[in-house]
Amino acid sequence: xxxxxxxxxxxxxxxxxxxxxxxxxxxxxxxxxxxxxxxxxxxxxxxxxxxxxxxxxxxxxxxxxxxxxxxxxxxxxxxxxxxxxxxxxxxxxxxxxxxxxxxxxxxxxxxxxxxxxxxxxxxxxxxxxxxxxxxxxxxxxxxxxxxxxxxxxxxxxxxxxxxxxxxxxxxxxxxxxxxxxxxxxxxxxxxxxxxxxxxxxxxxxxxxxxxxxxxxxxxxxxxxxxxxxxxxxxxxxxxxxxxxxxxxxxxxxxxxxxxxxxxxxxxxxxxxxxxxxxxxxxxxxxxxxxxxxxxxxxxxxxxxxxxxxxxxxxxx
Numbered sequence: 001x002x003x004x005x006x007x008x009x010x011x012x013x014x015x016x017x018x019x020x021x022x023x024x025x026x027x028x029x030x031x032x033x034x035x036x037x038x039x040x041x042x043x044x045x046x047x048x049x050x051x052x053x054x055x056x057x058x059x060x061x062x063x064x065x066x067x068x069x070x071x072x073x074x075x076x077x078x079x080x081x082x083x084x085x086x087x088x089x090x091x092x093x094x095x096x097x098x099x100x101x102x103x104x105x106x107x108x109x110x111x112x113x114x115x116x117x118x119x120x121x122x123x124x125x126x127x128x129x130x131x132x133x134x135x136x137x138x139x140x141x142x143x144x145x146x147x148x149x150x151x152x153x154x155x156x157x158x159x160x161x162x163x164x165x166x167x168x169x170x171x172x173x174x175x176x177x178x179x180x181x182x183x184x185x186x187x188x189x190x191x192x193x194x195x196x197x198x199x200x201x202x203x204x205x206x207x208x209x210x211x212x213x214x215x216x217x218x219x220x221x222x223x224x225x226x227x228x229x230x231x232x233x234x235x236x237x238x239x240x241x242x243x244x245x246x247x248x249x250x251x252x253x254x255x256x257x258x259x260x261x262x263x264x265x266x267x268x269x270x271x272x273x274x275x276x277x278x279x280x281x282x283x284x285x286x287x288x289x290x291x292x293x294x295x296x297x298x299x300x301x302x303x304x305x306x307x308x309x310x311x312x313x314x315x316x
Contacts, residue, residue, distance in 0.1 A: 072180070079152055084168065106299065160175065
């Protein structure tokens, strides 16, 4: 019996060591993949605050929480199983799915740019009177979750690309870890951003003159910050959407646009000294945004002018 018990304990210890090694592998791979998704994470954080702009301050955190739950559902229920299974059995399908996402982001970003430049508006905006706040809030949340789905798909695809050599379960674990951490980071940051004016108001009521100065600065600065974030969010949609399309065409064997954009990136990088790395990246990002804007404008024209399809009720 002691021998049997010892053998059992040895087996348990061996299983525990294997499990611990698996957890370590997931942690290392998730860390490696997480750094690659940083750009899209910033884009996601920049896009989201616009979805609570113009609504009641009392509804800001509930709206963000609803979007957060939708984001987790996007990543863990829809994208994670699909991404892992496709990478296992039909990896080429991932490229086409991402390109559809790139087209959608390009369309969204281009439509916003055209509306800002005086073009026809499609659906409600925050400048329009809100006749049914509950309905408008629901539409805003739905629009945010749809946009999050595209950005989340890009995050998961980038992550998956970093762990293609890992086992099935390691890939699944890494996607889950990155998905949860990114969601918590993005929407935690968004919650802080949109409530910063309330923090400023509380500080402005304190006796300390320093606190009052900081508080007034936060209150006065938040509308400008939200405006900047709205612009950044639109640019981010075009940048990410165009980048997906450039990379997707390259993966499908059409190399001209991808090679030209990367050639321009390297030319800038090699001729601008110590700032070459940043300026090269900025050049590629700008080219991606232009591609997204052009493709998106074509889609807007076809949908709204040729097919006469409205944008629906989604808010911008």
